[in-house]
Amino acid sequence: xxxxxxxxxxxxxxxxxxxxxxxxxxxxxxxxxxxxxxxxxxxxxxxxxxxxxxxxxxxxxxxxxxxxxxxxxxxxxxxxxxxxxxxxxxxxxxxxxxxxxxxxxxxxxxxxxxxxxxxxxxxxxxxxxxxxxxxxxxxxxxxxxxxxxxxxxxxxxxxxxxxxxxxxxxxxxxxxxxxxxxxxxxxxxxxxxxxxxxxxxxxxxxxxxxxxxxxxxxxxxxxxxxxxxxxxxxxxxxxxxxxxxxxxxxxxxxxxxxxxxxxxxxxxxxxxxxxxxxxxxxxxxxxxxxxxxxxxxxxxxxxxxxxxxxxxxxxxxxxxxxxxxxxxxxxxxxxxxxxxxxxxxxxxxxxxxxxxxxxxxxxxxxxxxxxxxxxxxxxxxxxxxxxxxxxxxxxxxxxxxxxxxxxxxxxxxxxxx
Amino acid sequence: xxxxxxxxxxxxxxxxxxxxxxxxxxxxxxxxxxxxxxxxxxxxxxxxxxxxxxxxxxxxxxxxxxxxxxxxxxxxxxxxxxxxxxxxxxxxxxxxxxxxxxxxxxxxxxxxxxxxxxxxxxxxxxxxxxxxxxxxxxxxxxxxxxxxxxxxxxxxxxxxxxxxxxxxxxxxxxxxxxxxxxxxxxxxxxxxxxxxxxxxxxxxxxxxxxxxxxxxxxxxxxxxxxxxxxxxxxxxxxxxxxxxxxxxxxxxxxxxxxxxxxxxxxxxxxxxxxxxxxxxxxxxxxxxxxxxxxxxxxxxxxxxxxxxxxxxxxxxxxxxxxxxxxxxxxxxxxxxxxxxxxxxxxxxxxxxxxxxxxxxxxxxxxxxxxxxxxxxx
Numbered sequence: 001x002x003x004x005x006x007x008x009x010x011x012x013x014x015x016x017x018x019x020x021x022x023x024x025x026x027x028x029x030x031x032x033x034x035x036x037x038x039x040x041x042x043x044x045x046x047x048x049x050x051x052x053x054x055x056x057x058x059x060x061x062x063x064x065x066x067x068x069x070x071x072x073x074x075x076x077x078x079x080x081x082x083x084x085x086x087x088x089x090x091x092x093x094x095x096x097x098x099x100x101x102x103x104x105x106x107x108x109x110x111x112x113x114x115x116x117x118x119x120x121x122x123x124x125x126x127x128x129x130x131x132x133x134x135x136x137x138x139x140x141x142x143x144x145x146x147x148x149x150x151x152x153x154x155x156x157x158x159x160x161x162x163x164x165x166x167x168x169x170x171x172x173x174x175x176x177x178x179x180x181x182x183x184x185x186x187x188x189x190x191x192x193x194x195x196x197x198x199x200x201x202x203x204x205x206x207x208x209x210x211x212x213x214x215x216x217x218x219x220x221x222x223x224x225x226x227x228x229x230x231x232x233x234x235x236x237x238x239x240x241x242x243x244x245x246x247x248x249x250x251x252x253x254x255x256x257x258x259x260x261x262x263x264x265x266x267x268x269x270x271x272x273x274x275x276x277x278x279x280x281x282x283x284x285x286x287x288x289x290x291x292x293x294x295x296x297x298x299x300x301x302x303x304x305x306x307x308x309x310x311x312x313x314x315x316x317x318x319x320x321x322x323x324x325x326x327x328x329x330x331x332x333x334x335x336x337x338x339x340x341x342x343x344x345x346x347x348x349x350x351x352x353x354x355x356x357x358x359x360x361x362x363x364x365x366x367x368x369x370x371x372x373x374x375x376x377x378x379x380x381x382x383x384x385x386x387x388x389x390x391x392x393x394x395x396x397x398x399x400x401x402x403x404x405x406x407x408x409x410x411x412x413x414x415x416x417x
Numbered sequence: 418x419x420x421x422x423x424x425x426x427x428x429x430x431x432x433x434x435x436x437x438x439x440x441x442x443x444x445x446x447x448x449x450x451x452x453x454x455x456x457x458x459x460x461x462x463x464x465x466x467x468x469x470x471x472x473x474x475x476x477x478x479x480x481x482x483x484x485x486x487x488x489x490x491x492x493x494x495x496x497x498x499x500x501x502x503x504x505x506x507x508x509x510x511x512x513x514x515x516x517x518x519x520x521x522x523x524x525x526x527x528x529x530x531x532x533x534x535x536x537x538x539x540x541x542x543x544x545x546x547x548x549x550x551x552x553x554x555x556x557x558x559x560x561x562x563x564x565x566x567x568x569x570x571x572x573x574x575x576x577x578x579x580x581x582x583x584x585x586x587x588x589x590x591x592x593x594x595x596x597x598x599x600x601x602x603x604x605x606x607x608x609x610x611x612x613x614x615x616x617x618x619x620x621x622x623x624x625x626x627x628x629x630x631x632x633x634x635x636x637x638x639x640x641x642x643x644x645x646x647x648x649x650x651x652x653x654x655x656x657x658x659x660x661x662x663x664x665x666x667x668x669x670x671x672x673x674x675x676x677x678x679x680x681x682x683x684x685x686x687x688x689x690x691x692x693x694x695x696x697x698x699x700x701x702x703x704x705x706x707x708x709x710x711x712x713x714x715x716x717x718x719x720x721x722x723x724x725x726x727x728x729x730x731x732x733x734x735x736x737x738x739x740x741x742x743x744x745x746x747x748x749x750x751x752x753x754x755x756x757x758x759x760x761x762x763x764x765x766x767x768x769x770x771x772x773x774x775x776x777x778x779x780x781x782x783x784x785x786x787x788x789x790x791x792x793x794x
Contacts, residue, residue: 105794109787199743
């Protein structure tokens with residue numbers, strides 16, 4: 001029982017996409033479909049890696065972090081299986097449960113919450129991650145019998161200078177990243193997963209994002225963040241298969257075998273002080289980013305994708321200032337470390353002072369945060385002039401397991417089996 | 418209080434659709450003399466722990482210093498009969514129909530918690546009910562519960578309103594959450610009477626002029642006078658009106674035909690009350706005694722579900738197991754905030770503690786929401 005069949009895409013189309021996805025990491029057909037307006041279509045849930053990482057970034061996000069309430073390993077495993085089944089259904093454009101939104105018992109509540117009736121799959125992807133606190137408590141006690149499976153790299157992120165983190169919206173035992181081209185579809189997915197989880201997990205915090213700030217495929221243009229700039233041009237892209245193996249996917253001998261084919265996800269809610277930013281001169285804005293605001297080209301270059309020339313000088317001064325964001329964040333300054341960024345802009349209304357509560361919900365995937373996000377952020381937090389206009393208020397690190405192979409597989413099987 | 422005449426209308430329509438159950442007053446009468454129960458603050462001595470199937474009478478004497486209650490429970494805390502509000506020195510009788518089965522007796526000194534339990538065995542003829550009879554028995558069991566709660570509600574509301582009228586602010590403050598306990602346990606029944614519920618339990622937001630609006634009556638108006646102004650010199654008319662309104666609710670409840678679906682939906686509505694009114698601290702915003710109401714809603718929901726237990730066990734034993742587990746978990750979550758015979762004040766709880774309570778209610782309300790479908794099926 002599909003909520004709606006996407007126009008021009010029968011069951012065969014979905015199957016074809018599925019086969020392509022399982023074989024490679026990103027099938028050309030899906031890329032093409034995304035590029036020429038396939039926003040309604042289904043992204044295959046199954047594959048060697050989880051969808052929602054190299055999948056061309058959808059427009060909308062609902063991210064939720066959960067705490068596990070039970071101490072019973074079997075209850076947790078049952079939930080992961082139930083979540084996997086519901087996630088596979090919803091990513092295929094179906095209801096959360098077989099009873100659908102109105103098909104079940106008239107005197108009981110419907111299995112599906114119903115707000116996605118008539119809506120297509122909308123490119124929905126659901127990506128799960130496991131936080132450090134799933135494996136061990138803060139005082140070091142093991143949980144669920146998996147303490148010895150916790151990867152060394154899965155430590156709470158270190159404190160960075162200028163961090164202003166709120167613990168209530170940081171961390172979490174589990175997380176689910178829901179991305180879709182329709183916000184209602186993303187919210188529907190998190191809402192139904194939360195409901196299925198009642199009693200086993202509780203939502204710790206969640207975040208909506210309304211506009212992608214990264215491109216994860218060469219078929220996509222680089223979007224602008226709320227400061228009006230293109231950022232993250234050097235992002236890892238789906239097509240760079242060798243680079244993905246080097247920088248994105250955890251290899252079998254990196255640590256515990258269960259995480260092979262997975263990736264580490266870093267989340268940071270970065271509040272932007274847009275009111276003060278907006279009264280900053282264009283010259284200063286461009287100097288801070290190290291890019292021109294129109295094209296997105298590195299200063300001194302003509303086009304967005306030109307390699308920045310960090311050595312160029314003019315009148316004895318570097319064309320790209322020493323503390324410009326593009327310089328501090330560039331892989332060439334971090335032993336070539338690269339990440340796949342997949343962040344979203346957010347505006348959560350206004351704060352008590354009438355200022356826009358807006359910014360970037362930063363999401364980045366990488367093979368090892370100790371060689372990617374952590375050194376980059378240490379450099380940015382200590383030096384970046386942009387810090388005058390931003391504040392990191394939430395932080396999370398999650399290990400995202402490999403993909404779900406087929407309908408008999410489930411999220412976290414390699415960790416718990 | 419909640420605004421939901423629609424829910425009442427739906428329940429009425431369902432009742433008309435053939436799910437209504439007619440009620441029958443259970444036969445009363447002593448058989449072989451009453452069994453003496455001696456309750457103190459820390460003991461509950463029942464003179465006999467066995468009886469023949471049929472009508473069983475208990476005479477409960479309170480030799481302690483706290484007000485107590487006496488219950489006879491079937492499996493799963495299904496209330497077979499109870500007497501409430503047995504004050505120190507008083508003896509009250511409980512007359513209850515018991516088919517052959519294993520039961521538990523319980524005294525509840527201080528009227529809180531699980532009580533002091535004892536086993537009670539009834540031998541002889543077991544109940545062998547048809548499906549319809551089992552449904553009817555569920556409704557009858559719940560009506561017994563409403564009757565005993567109503568009686569205690571009248572007593573305690575009387576004591577509360579008298580204290581207000583006597584200008585005894587501290588006494589009235591102590592009685593306020595106790596009187597509300599009986600109200601909150603059976604509130605879905607009161608909500609059937611859409612005109613009375615607001616008079617008894619409306620909040621200041623329901624009135625254009627706020628807390629001093631002349632139309633603002635009931636428990637929360639008196640709560641405002643007691644906790645915010647501390648002045649009850651002009652509260653007597655509101656107190657009298659509350660007593661009158663509560664009496665009318667009780668009278669109308671006694672003659673109301675209940676459908677099994679109303680029971681099932683009532684159990685869920687009580688948990689919704691917790692989720693929307695008590696965890697948020699909106700219900701008792703002046704006194705912050707929301708956890709008393711929380712406990713009462715939870716007990717009322719459990720009593721309604723327990724009354725349907727034989728039907729649920731026959732039709733969906735897995736659901737019964739889940740309900741047992743989640744009711745126990747919700748009680749345990751609340752118990753962490755016990756303070757003597759009462760509860761911590763809402764404004765003393767941290768956000769994390771409130772979230773833990775919210776998680777427990779979410780976990781419980783999902784299986785409870787499936788009860789109506791099983792009963793209707």
